[in-house]
Amino acid sequence: MPYVPHSDADRAAMMKAVGIQKMDDLFQDVPAHLRYPKMDLPEPLSEMELMAELTAMSERNADLKHFMCFLGAGAYCHYIPSVVDQIVSRSEFYTAYTPYQAEISQGTLQGIFEYQSMICALTGMDVANASHYDGATAVAEAVVMAHNVSRKKRRKVVVSPFLHPEYRATTRTYTQGLELTIVGDESVRNDLPALLSMVDEDTMCLIVQTPNFLGELEDLRGVADRVHSKGALLVVVADPISLGLFQPPGEHGADIVVGEGQPLGNAINFGGPSLGFFATRENLVHKMAGRLVGQTVDAEGRRGFVLTLSAREQHIRREKATSNICSNEALNALTAAVYMAALGKCGLRRVAELCYHKSHYAAHRIGRIPGFQVMTQKSFFKEFVVKCPVPVSDLNDGLLEWGIIGGYDLGRDYPEFTNHMLVCATETCTREEIEYFAEALQEVAG
Amino acid sequence: MKVEQGLLYMESHEWARLEGDEAVVGISDFAQEELNDVVYVELPEVGDVLAHGEVFGTVESVKAASDVYLPLSGEIIAVNTDLEDSPQLVNESPYGNGWFVRIRVANPSEAKDLLSADGYAKFLAEEAEKGGH
Helix, strand or coil: CCCCCCCHHHHHHHHHHHCCCCHHHHHCCCCHHHHCCCCCCCCCCCHHHHHHHHHHHHCCCCCCCCCEECCCCCCCCCCCCHHHHHHHCCCCCCCCCCCCCHHHCHHHHHHHHHHHHHHHHHHCCCEECCCECCHHHHHHHHHHHHHHHCCCCCCEEEECCCCCHHHHHHHHHHCHHHCCEEECCCCCCCCHHHHHHHCCCCEEEEEEEECCCCCECCCCCCHHHHHHCCCCEEEEEECCCHHHCCCCHHHHCCCEEEEECCCCCCCCHHHCCCCEEEEECHHHHHHCCCCCEEEEECCCCCEEEEECCHHHCHHHHHHHCCCCCCCCCHHHHHHHHHHHHHHHHHHHHHHHHHHHHHHHHHHHHHCCCCCCEECCCCCECCEEEEECCCCHHHHHHHHHHCCEECCEEHHHCCHHHCCEEEEECCCCCCHHHHHHHHHHHHHHHC | CCCCCCCEECCCCEEEEEECCEEEEEECHHHHHHHCCEEEEECCCCCCEECCCCEEEEEEECCEEEEEECCCCEEEEEECCHHHHCCCHHHHCCCCCCCCEEEEECCHHHHHHCECHHHHHHHHHHHHHHHHC
């Protein structure tokens, strides 16, 4: 078909069909003075002048090179070894795009296969896909998958109030056409036993995050059995760094393990791009969304890599696909794979141990500041909750002047936790920085 | 390509073999040949009650996924669990070990809407001719 623009006759017919006289009528909802605003632009600059101006603008950001960071809440500051960027910047790898043509994508496919294999080892699961956009979409895809595993017969999702608030919001948006009932997160009093009592024969899955949004580790012992006894699936959302130290969800009987993969060697980058990891059991693989790379042999018996079980995906199964998204975050997944390979099992465990010890030291230190109280009672990993004597937003404004990015204001998501700050300390914090942070908190609050 | 005598067929290439008030259902030799290597078959649950013409499963081959339709209304009383581990049975023996489900037929009069083996063979020949133009 030729690329013919609309003719005047076409336009007239379309305008008649929608009941307008002229094209401008389509824009009547936009106030007239905003339709063609006068652009008061400065004189053009040379490239050199422009670079200086843009650099000055970008340096007004509170970036992690110039600021200490005690903010986590889903995006985490971890040290990224130089080897990671060195490898992923190689021109052979440097594409964000998911591979379609196996014949010419062997290196990319092998990278993804190794990423998948390491995610399986980390989560204790059988099979992992090539990644989703981020942790939030991975959770939403887990719900869609649980719905399909129940053959669309079950309607209820039980979700912890301490699953990341944005993951819960994304899941609701993502699944709104499926007419599901999402319960459990209406009250912060719904702890794991309370959530388990909500799991019934109409429930497709229970979603639990550990460490949860408040940083606490959830006790998963016996949870899978209770969930399975009702015929539902257990979805565990995990911090991948924590899995270097704690028992993987697969060993607790989880059916789907998902999470935000950014902590694995990916920079925070003002919020993205990121990746969501997704792993499940082999018997459920046909219901899994996302790209999947498998290892095979060619006609001469040589090892090769191919996209596997593609018939699940949208380009083949159309509206009945396991997901409308059949892509992945290839470069971010590769970054995660290089990071895991560079650290190895012992290195990842060491990073996790440092997070654990430094955050506990920070909690101990902040708990001694008059007016501040550490509220976290259970075991925690790298984040904890501090009740503050003044509003968190006021504290954070003051901390910026000390060169510190303060913790997350929990009152934004939980009215019960007004004046509660979620503080994160990873392996990147030094003892001196923690002391300085505590001093700053005391001064700013006083 | 074989059209087995004594079975009832649909134009969407499923077959049914009546056995008393029950029927065994599968896909035709033509269908398995068109699909190429079958890698996965998704089947309904025993106890599901489905209507004539309703989707009761999906066949995945390496590069395609196709729905399969139930030739006769009824309750699913057995599914071929061998297909879970050996989906290639659909290719090897479409009228035998590659069967999909067994149903209790709810409405035997629906059989008159299905094609005989000769009718189905004629339909395939006509389709092939159309495709040739």
